[in-house]
Amino acid sequence: METMSITQATERLRTSGIPVTLQRVEIARVVLSFPTHLSADQVFAKVRERIPETSRATVYNTLKLFREKKLVRELIVDPERRVYDSNTSPHYHLYNAENGQLTDVCADELQVIGMPSLPPGLQLEEVDVIIRVRTRRE
Amino acid sequence: METMSITQATERLRTSGIPVTLQRVEIARVVLSFPTHLSADQVFAKVRERIPETSRATVYNTLKLFREKKLVRELIVDPERRVYDSNTSPHYHLYNAENGQLTDVCADELQVIGMPSLPPGLQLEEVDVIIRVRTRRE
DNA sequence: TTCCATGCAAAGGGTTTGCACTCTC
C-alpha cells in the first residue's frame, strides 16, 4: 500500500467540500492514505518532509477542518496529545499507556448494548470505547 | 448530604495507606464526599476556601496519589483538562462537549460485550465508555 | 538527621491566537 496520489487527495478534498490548497493536499495524503493514529505534531513533521513551507498553525487548522468535515476523528485518549484517526468506520480502541500504542478494535468484535435513551434535547454524537491495558507484571 | 468530617476523611486515608496531612485531608473531603467530576484546578479552588495554605503542586501530587491508591479515577474525556471521578464503582460516562457536563451512566444500564481476548503479555486496566452528545439542533 | 510533604515560581509541551503577507476570485 502506498501514499495516495495528489490527484486522489485533491478529489477527496473536493468531495468533502474543502477548498484545495497545496498544504491541505499534503496533509490529506499523510493522514488519509492509511489507517493512522497520528498527533498533530507527527502530521506536521511528515508534511514538512515534502512541503517544508508548512506551518504548525496550518496543520492544526487543517486537522480541525478535516474533523468538521468528518474526514478524520479526533481521539481523546492520552492527556498529552490529541490523535487523529483516519478510520471512519465504526470501531473502538485498545490503548497501552506505557508505550502509547493505539490499536483499532473492529466494531463487529465488540458491542455496546443498553445504550440509555438520551434526555430530550440531546443528540448522540459518537460513542468512544477505550480498552486500557498495560504490560502484564508477573 | 454534607461534606465528610475530618475524622472520616482521615480514616479513609489511613485505610488506603496514605500518610495523613492537613492538605490531604481537605482534598479528600472535597473529592470524596460526593460523587464528583472535578478538575485539579477546581479541587485546588475548593481546598483553598478552607485551607489557603495549599499549593497547586500539592493538589496535583495528591490527586495522583489518590489515583494510584484507587480512591479516584482519572478521566480523559476533555482534551483541556483531566477530571477526577470519585465514583469507583463500575460505570460509564455521558459527555456534553458544549457545556462540559459529565454524567455517570450506571454499568447496569450499559454493557460492553465481546471484549476481545488480549494479546499475551497484556493486562486489562479498565474500559472507558464515553457517550458523546450535543444539544440537538432543529 | 533523614525523609517526606509542601509552597513557590519557573519551566515544559501541546494548542491557539494575532498579525502581516499572499494568493485567488
Next chain:
DNA sequence: GAGAGTGCAAACCCTTTGCATGGAA
C-alpha cells in the same frame, strides 16, 4: 480589493519540575 489561507512567533493553559523550607519519625 475583499476574503481566505498561510507563516511566524508569541501567548495560553494545564501540568510538571526544581529547589528551599518545614515537620515528623
